[in-house]
Amino acid sequence: MAKIKYIEFNGTEHEADVANGLSVMEGAIQNDIPGIDADCGGGMSCATCHVYINDDEWFRKLPEKEMGEDDMLDQAFEPKSNSRLSCQLIVSDDLDGLTVHMPEKQV
Amino acid sequence: MIKTDVVIIGAGPTGLFCAHQLGIIGLKCEIVDNLDKIGGQCIELYPDKPIYDIPAVPKCTGEELTNNLIEQIKPFNFNFHLSDRVQELKNENNKWLVKTLNGKEFETPNIVIAGGVGSFEPRKFPTKSAEKYDGKSVLYSIKDKTIFKDKSVVIFGGGDSALDWAIELSNSSKVTLVHRRDEFRGAPASVQKIKELSDNNTIDLITKYSIKDVKGNGSLESVEIKSESGESKVIKADYVLGFFGLIMQLGPIAEWGLNLDKKTIPVNTENFETNKKGIFAIGDICTYPGKLKLILSGFHEGALAARGCFKYARPDEKYRFEFTTASSTIKDRLGVKE
Numbered sequence: 001m002a003k004i005k006y007i008e009f010n011g012t013e014h015e016a017d018v019a020n021g022l023s024v025m026e027g028a029i030q031n032d033i034p035g036i037d038a039d040c041g042g043g044m045s046c047a048t049c050h051v052y053i054n055d056d057e058w059f060r061k062l063p064e065k066e067m068g069e070d071d072m073l074d075q076a077f078e079p080k081s082n083s084r085l086s087c088q089l090i091v092s093d094d095l096d097g098l099t100v101h102m103p104e105k106q107v
Numbered sequence: 108m109i110k111t112d113v114v115i116i117g118a119g120p121t122g123l124f125c126a127h128q129l130g131i132i133g134l135k136c137e138i139v140d141n142l143d144k145i146g147g148q149c150i151e152l153y154p155d156k157p158i159y160d161i162p163a164v165p166k167c168t169g170e171e172l173t174n175n176l177i178e179q180i181k182p183f184n185f186n187f188h189l190s191d192r193v194q195e196l197k198n199e200n201n202k203w204l205v206k207t208l209n210g211k212e213f214e215t216p217n218i219v220i221a222g223g224v225g226s227f228e229p230r231k232f233p234t235k236s237a238e239k240y241d242g243k244s245v246l247y248s249i250k251d252k253t254i255f256k257d258k259s260v261v262i263f264g265g266g267d268s269a270l271d272w273a274i275e276l277s278n279s280s281k282v283t284l285v286h287r288r289d290e291f292r293g294a295p296a297s298v299q300k301i302k303e304l305s306d307n308n309t310i311d312l313i314t315k316y317s318i319k320d321v322k323g324n325g326s327l328e329s330v331e332i333k334s335e336s337g338e339s340k341v342i343k344a345d346y347v348l349g350f351f352g353l354i355m356q357l358g359p360i361a362e363w364g365l366n367l368d369k370k371t372i373p374v375n376t377e378n379f380e381t382n383k384k385g386i387f388a389i390g391d392i393c394t395y396p397g398k399l400k401l402i403l404s405g406f407h408e409g410a411l412a413a414r415g416c417f418k419y420a421r422p423d424e425k426y427r428f429e430f431t432t433a434s435s436t437i438k439d440r441l442g443v444k445e
Contacts, residue, residue, distance in 0.1 A: 039224040039355050039370070041391075041400045045152045046224075046355065071292035074265050075352030078233050078317070079287055080335055104233075107354045 002096040006051075008035045009104045018091045024100060025049040025086035035102035042087040044068055047076035048107055049086040051100035056082075058098055062089060077103050109186075111137045112420035113217040113413075114205050116193050116360075119147020120402050121390030122221035123176040125409030130183035131437055132413060134420050137213055138185060141192040141226040146173035148223050148391075149402075151353060162403055172402070182442045192226055193218075196363050196386075201419075203385060216419040219412055220381075220388040221405070224370060226358045230351040232263075236321050237347070244327035245347045255280045259343050261330050263318060264350035265290070270297040272348065277304055283311040283342055285318070285332055316340070321347060360392075368394050378415030379408050385419050387412040 004027050006014045018027030028036040028049075037048035044066075050073065053059040059082050069088055073079045086100060113129055115122045118140035129136045144150055149158075149169030157166050167175070188211060195206040196218065205213040229247035231237070237245045249272060256279045262269050265286040270293035273284040284301065291298045305312035319333040321344075330344045357370050366373050366382045371394035374380060379387045389408035391400050398404070417426045431437050 037370070040148075040152070045148070047352075048354070070288065070290065071266070074287065074292060075230060075354075077230070081288075107230075107356065 002091050002093060002098065004091070004095065005097075005099040006033045006035065007099060007101045009102050020092050022091050023087045024051070024089040024091060024095070024098070027091060028086065035106075036086060037106040038087060039107075044072055044085060044088060047072045047079075047085065050076040050079065050103055050106060051084055051086045052080060052103065053082050053084055053098075054101050055099065059084075061094075062098075077105055077107070108212045108214055109137060110214045111135050112215065113137075113219055113416050114139065114193070114203070114213050114215045115219045115221055116140075117147060117221035117223060117390070117392075118142070118145045118187060118189070119221060119223050119390065119405075120149055120172060120176055121223075121405030121409050122147070122219070123173070123180060124406045125219055125221060125389060125413055126183070126185055127176070127180045128410045128413035129416065130180060130185070130440060131431065132417055132426065133436075133440060134413070134416060136185055136219075137188065137215075139188045139191055139193050139207060139211075141190065141208075143190045145177060145187060145189070146170070149173050151227055158402070160401065160403065182440065192358065194359050198383075198385075201385070216385055217416040218386045219409075219416065220360060220372065220386065220392055221390045221409070222357075222360060222392045224355040224357075224391055225360065226356060227353040228356050228358075229349070230354045232318050232321075232347075232349050234318055234320055237318070240321060240323070240327050240347070244323075244345065245321060245349070247349050249348070252276065255346060258345035259283075260346045260348060261285060261342055261344040262348045262350070264348075265292055266350060266352065267293040267297060268350035269293070269348075270301055272350070273310055274300055274304065277310045282309075283313060283344075285313045285316050287315065287317045289314050311342075313340070318347075318349075371398075377411070379412040380415055387415055 004018050014033045016027050016031040025038050039048045040046040073083050112134040113136040115136050115138045118138050126136050150173050154170040192208045194208050197204045203215050203218055255276050259281045261283045262273050263285050273282050276282050304310045316332040316334050320331040322329045329341050330347050331341050333339045372381050372388040374388050374393045376395050379389050381388050389412050390405035
């Protein structure tokens with residue numbers, strides 16, 4: 001279980017306890033947190049669960065991107081070097097305290 | 108005006124198999140899709156990616172699945188209306204009048220929405236200023252490449268479309284290619300070619316920059332780009348091209364008075380009808396308790412929706428369940444000779 005903080009582009013903060021094994025994306029969807037669309041349902045086939053990890057230390061601590069994630073991020077709205085697809089961030093106790101920022105929009 | 112039993116919106120696997128089921132029970136259908144090819148997400152998002160959870164098919168790619176489904180409905184000779192989009196629905200005397208963007212009209216008692224997550228549209232530049240030039244000098248696809256001759260063209264993106272057009276247009280235009288990172292997702296041969304063209308100064312290659320603003324006075328004059336650390340550059344531009352892949356938009360479906368739950372359409376699980384009589388929704392676009400966004404679920408949903416359509420298309424007939432192994436009627440419809 002990890003407490004994940006989701007911050008919308010307008011600054012609205014949401015906190016959710018997300019069970020281990022779910023993705024950060026699923027944590028948002030299951031808790032009705034707006035700002036993450038996840039059109040493809042977690043298949044790394046769209047780029048609508050895009051988030052920024054603004055904290056450098058957290059960004060480095062996250063599991064590395066798999067092949068294809070950066071390619072998909074090219075197609076996201078305003079990708080940056082601290083962008084991730086939240087469907088690829090699988091929750092474990094190690095992620096307790098992670099904060100993700102949502103982009104202005106997903107599509 | 109084309110009269111038919113069913114209009115299917117979406118030529119992905121779910122729409123294709125629903126068409127098959129309609130053909131099996133003796134109904135006609137017309138299939139509309141706004142992509143220029145058949146296959147939906149399977150062909151647009153993952154043509155080469157293997158799928159491992161199609162029953163009795165241990166492994167196949169999106170393209171193989173699509174080709175097999177096309178083969179499977181061939182006996183029925185259904186019409187496809189590609190690069191078109193259903194725009195308007197109107198109900199008259201229990202019939203739906205359907206109008207498409209390209210001006211086609213259908214009259215049908217049934218509509219099956221198998222629209223995935225909506226229609227694919229190019230992702231546009233995030234900058235507001237680009238909207239003013241949209242379709243004129245800011246473009247997301249190329250119809251006539253001769254307009255770029257001897258012009259300054261700035262291309263954004265790192266995939267095959269961006270690389271291929273940069274290579275192609277470098278013959279007759281001043282090309283600048285801008286991408287947000289050093290790696291490209293295009294084919295290795297194209298990436299190699301781009302590096303050569305950049306090394307011999309045929310094109311300008313700028314990485315780790317993205318668009319900030321487009322500027323002009325009536326007509327486009329330049330594009331300003333920015334790096335993440337805040338540096339910016341201004342590049343002369345007659346045309347700006349963006350190739351950031353496709354996004355999915357629900358589009359006109361949202362305006363037909365259907366109940367919506369986020370971007371999905373609630374249905375009953377008996378026949379996958381929506382809150383509107385004669386409008387069915389199947390595949391990724393429908394929702395109900397326990398819904399799984401799997402291709403196999405879409406197949407099941409399409410089979411049941413097809414029977415739902417039968418009721419409205421043949422109100423005076425009784426639907427009779429038959430197996431393809433045993434029914435001579437079905438074999439006739441499939442053109443099978445024994």
